[in-house]
Amino acid sequence: MNDSSSDQPGKPAADVPAGQADALPVFDAKSFLRGLPESPGVYRMIGADDEVLYVGKAKLLKRRVSSYFQKNHPSPRIAMMVSKIVRVDITVVRSEAEALILENNLIKTLKPRYNILFRDDKSYPYIAISGDESPRLFYYRGAFEKGVRYFGPYPSGWAARESVQLLQRLFLLRTCEDPVFNNRSRPCLLHQIKRCSAPCVDVIDKESYARDVKVATLFLEGKHSDVIDNLTARMQSASERFAFEEAAVFRDQIRALQTVLHKQFVDSGKDEDVDVLVALETGGMVCVNLAMVRGGRHLGDRPQFPNGSEGLSATDALLAFLEQHYRDHPAPAKIVLEGLSTELARSVLDEVLERTPIITAARYQGEKAWVEMALLNANLAIETRQRESGRAQHQLEALRVALGIDEAPRRIECFDISHTQGEATVASCVVWEGEGMKKSEYRRFNIAGITGGDDYAAMRQALTRRYEKVAAGEGVRPDLILIDGGKGQIGVAWEVLTELGLESIAMVGVAKGEERKAGLEQLIYPDGRPPLALGGEHPALHLIQVVRDEAHRFAITGMRARRSKTRLTSKLEDIPGVGPTRRKKLIEAFGGLAGVKEATVEDLCRVEGINRKIAEQIYNALRG
Structure with a gap:
């Protein structure tokens, strides 16, 4: 060697x-x-x-x-x-x-x-607290940044957002982005509804806000006893100073916190961070379920299904999940496992982590309850997935028969065009693969260089940009292409595929039925065959509708975002005295065009190079 x-x-x-x-x-x-x-x-x-x-x-x-x-x-x-x-x-x-x-x-x-790959393993949400002078509390997904403290991961976006709202109610931390925070001249609505202490305009002094951040950090670390002791000490101090209104605020915080802790479905009664991991194999399908306990609070669980699980045992899946998950996410102090040797798990994590946590089987009553609940939820997740898989296979087979193709499609791509009277044209491409929509592979195309409102030219540009790489042997090739439109759109799409040498890919147009009612859609073939109406109860049409509607939704949201940005940019460009340099400074100061639109005259005046006259012109133009 x-x-x-x-x-x-x-x-x-x-x-x-x-x-x-x-x-x-x-x-x-x-x-x-x-x-x-x-x-x-x-x-x-x-x-x-x-x-x-x-x-x-x-x-x-x-x-x-x-x-x-x-x-x-x-x-x-x-x-x-x-x-x-x-x-x-x-x-x-x-x-x-x-x-x-x-x-x-x-x-x-x-x-x-x-x-063995777990497709969704990197998408866990976190709660973050920034490291600046007046720290911000926010929900976060993505790569970690220096100077920010991250708490989690949480099993779902719902669990993380619920915790952010709880912390807002308890500790009144700011959640606004820095450009908004730095340019405020008066408290916002969150302060008025008692969800923020308004450090932006010094309603709360920096020392008091820093104490609130510290207490919130203790709460996120699971040190609930320390939080309650801290709040109790501050309440007593306020009472001794005869600041009874201030003391009442701390009293209400303590009560709210105790109520939250008592409402937990499963609470260990300890300030501990634990991951509960189980794996279950039923009917040839394997599910790994991760339940998260932080500070003794059960935050819920998240079932995971590995790709390529044919012939895969629950033990193998659990081993693969351990390595992949803790490579990308911090490990808690303890991991409770079911169905896997702790020695084997430890040997895997020794390769991944600098410091291996405590790894154990369920020993105590609370841990056994967590494992039992995780196994129950894993079984329910498998049953749900099997039902969905069976329905999807039935729909795919019905689609194969209806379209007269040799094999049921494994990957379906659908295109739609959206614009407002020719403005801000956007094409969407959504993907259905396996047993459902594959959002990670959606694409939007901002259409340029065409006559406004020319849907045919927009469709040609979108399909050319999507499939020219496929023709070169680089991109992923679909089994079926759906075009949201009638004979004109499907004709243009067929021309593009023919030019690229991809005419062997099955394709069909989905035309609106009479009065645009769902269930009356017609399928338009590119080869001139008569349109096919499947009927509202046909399982193939149900699948087509799901994919088509998702393409429509994805196109509309992209078009609205582009239109809003285009209109606001053009308005800024039309304001006398606001050239490229001032536009850049405005966007940087307010974190984007939407922030500029929300700014007051006083906010605008604080931007370098913007005097009151220009600020008033900007304010009036953006609200005209």
């Missing part, structure tokens, strides 16, 4: 082939492992005919890869994979971060048979 590493900055990672399939039909693991480096990197398990079986990353390649070749492997699925290995290729990199990026890229490109 030739082994080289990329230690010098600027040099790419080195691909290191290990073992030759032709020379070693039976993989010699011992010889291979002896030469592996103790370096971070990515490994690829290769089977017969150069099939990539599995891609993984490691902090220490030798230790990680060696774990696959033990005598009694705890996972039958991985043991079967190991039996098929004819060689292992490794790529040595400079850091674990590089290994992670390379692993993700290879999995997406190669789609290895034995990699």
